[in-house]
Amino acid sequence: MQLTNRINRIQVSPTAVVINAAEQLKAKGVDVADFGPGEPDFPTPDHIKKAAIQAIEENRTKYTPTGGITPLREAIVAWHNRELGSGYTAKECAVNVGGKHSIFNVVCVLIQNGDEVILPAPYWVSYPDIIKYAGGTPVIVHTRQEDGFSAKAAAIEKAITSKTKMVMVNSPSNPTGAVVDEEEYLKILAVCKKHNVWLMTDECYSHFVYEPHKPFSVASAKDSKDRVIVIGSMSKTFAMTGWRVGYTLAPEALIQAVIKIQSQSTSNPTSIAQYAALEAMRGSMETVPVMLAEYAKRRKRIVEGLRTIPGVTCEWPGGAFYAFPNISAHLKGPNALAQSCTEISQQLLEKVHVALVPGEAFGAPGYLRLSYATSIERIDEGLRRLSRFFTRAEAAA
Numbered sequence: 001m002q003l004t005n006r007i008n009r010i011q012v013s014p015t016a017v018v019i020n021a022a023e024q025l026k027a028k029g030v031d032v033a034d035f036g037p038g039e040p041d042f043p044t045p046d047h048i049k050k051a052a053i054q055a056i057e058e059n060r061t062k063y064t065p066t067g068g069i070t071p072l073r074e075a076i077v078a079w080h081n082r083e084l085g086s087g088y089t090a091k092e093c094a095v096n097v098g099g100k101h102s103i104f105n106v107v108c109v110l111i112q113n114g115d116e117v118i119l120p121a122p123y124w125v126s127y128p129d130i131i132k133y134a135g136g137t138p139v140i141v142h143t144r145q146e147d148g149f150s151a152k153a154a155a156i157e158k159a160i161t162s163k164t165k166m167v168m169v170n171s172p173s174n175p176t177g178a179v180v181d182e183e184e185y186l187k188i189l190a191v192c193k194k195h196n197v198w199l200m201t202d203e204c205y206s207h208f209v210y211e212p213h214k215p216f217s218v219a220s221a222k223d224s225k226d227r228v229i230v231i232g233s234m235s236k237t238f239a240m241t242g243w244r245v246g247y248t249l250a251p252e253a254l255i256q257a258v259i260k261i262q263s264q265s266t267s268n269p270t271s272i273a274q275y276a277a278l279e280a281m282r283g284s285m286e287t288v289p290v291m292l293a294e295y296a297k298r299r300k301r302i303v304e305g306l307r308t309i310p311g312v313t314c315e316w317p318g319g320a321f322y323a324f325p326n327i328s329a330h331l332k333g334p335n336a337l338a339q340s341c342t343e344i345s346q347q348l349l350e351k352v353h354v355a356l357v358p359g360e361a362f363g364a365p366g367y368l369r370l371s372y373a374t375s376i377e378r379i380d381e382g383l384r385r386l387s388r389f390f391t392r393a394e395a396a397a
């Protein structure tokens with residue numbers, strides 16, 4: 001079949017590949033220790049579900065304005081102002097079909113052939129493919145494990161050329177959990193302003209940060225608005241991955257372009273999901289610290305557990321719900337388990353039924369991503385299996 005060059009430039013998300021392989025095993029009755037999915041294992045809070053049910057009962061089931069219902073756009077900017085200190089108006093907000101869709105729209109309206117987009121690595125899997133689909137070139141800037149994988153302004157500035165249009169920063173990060181501290185974020189903003197490039201800040205995990213970090217948005221900085229594009233999502237903060245609601249905060253002209261592309265593609269996000277999101281933005285946030293406290297316990301368990309495995313090092317993630325161990329010692333020398341983390345992750349699934357995502361998916365060979373959005377019991381079971389595998393006990397069995 002003759003497909004377009006643009007579709008041939010991208011691949012199916014590697015996280016989806018892992019999730020599908022794990023699902024196939026589970027369907028055969030295999031007990032998989034699943035560290036694959038990047039989604040909260042908590043249910044959507046009741047008050048949000050009730051708002052959606054009420055929306056259905058009140059027949060709010062028709063098309064809405066393309067960029068989202070006005071009360072939701074107003075509630076999002078009010079929430080962002082209250083929680084993160086920005087100063088947007090409803091006209092500077094578009095509601096999209098999840099944060100991924102927000103990023104896709106923004107890249108499609110700003111990036112074209114020949115443009116460069118700077119990505120600190122390890123990066124979220126979808127960024128490079130979205131950039132390539134739009135005709136742009138991802139320019140990778142490696143962060144260092146010693147810096148906790150935090151993006152640095154100086155390294156970003158070095159990578160800027162006359163073709164650079166945008167820098168994408170994701171803090172807390174998927175896959176590393178790295179948090180860019182306030183001071184460094186402001187330096188990155190200053191670099192973007194100096195070189196007239198956009199700073200896209202992906203805040204999907206903004207409220208899942210561990211002490212001493214606090215939720216932070218670079219959009220709270222004075223005079224940031226003309227260079228910053230905020231990507232937000234209901235998915236993680238409110239355990240709403242399936243509802244598909246995200247948003248973009250940006251200058252009005254850019255929001256108008258986002259609404260234009262949306263008007264010719266998805267139209268509005270689902271009306272019912274928008275009413276659920278409205279409740280998320282206006283209602284109680286009491287479930288958020290409850291989830292965070294649980295993630296904090298799991299984080300301790302998994303990082304400490306991984307650190308007991310020979311040849312494995314692991315930083316403390318500052319936020320999100322991912323551990324990102326370095327297993328490169330197991331890829332070297334005469335006793336190497338495999339040549340790559342992709343091979344290791346296949347072996348882990350086959351031999352000890354552990355599902356996780358190889359670092360190559362995030363531009364970080366030598367690492368693995370484990371989502372700890374799963375129970376302590378399952379974390380313990382997974383750690384036992386990983387320990388068996390990496391100490392070669394499995395091979396001997």
Ligand SMILES: Cc1ncc(COP(=O)(O)O)c(C=O)c1O
Nearest residue numbers: 098099100124174204233235246
């Ligand atoms: C860093 C990051 N950005 C954006 C998204 C998109 O989330 P959604 O499309 O569910 O809002 C995700 C989801 O995993 C993510 O990890």
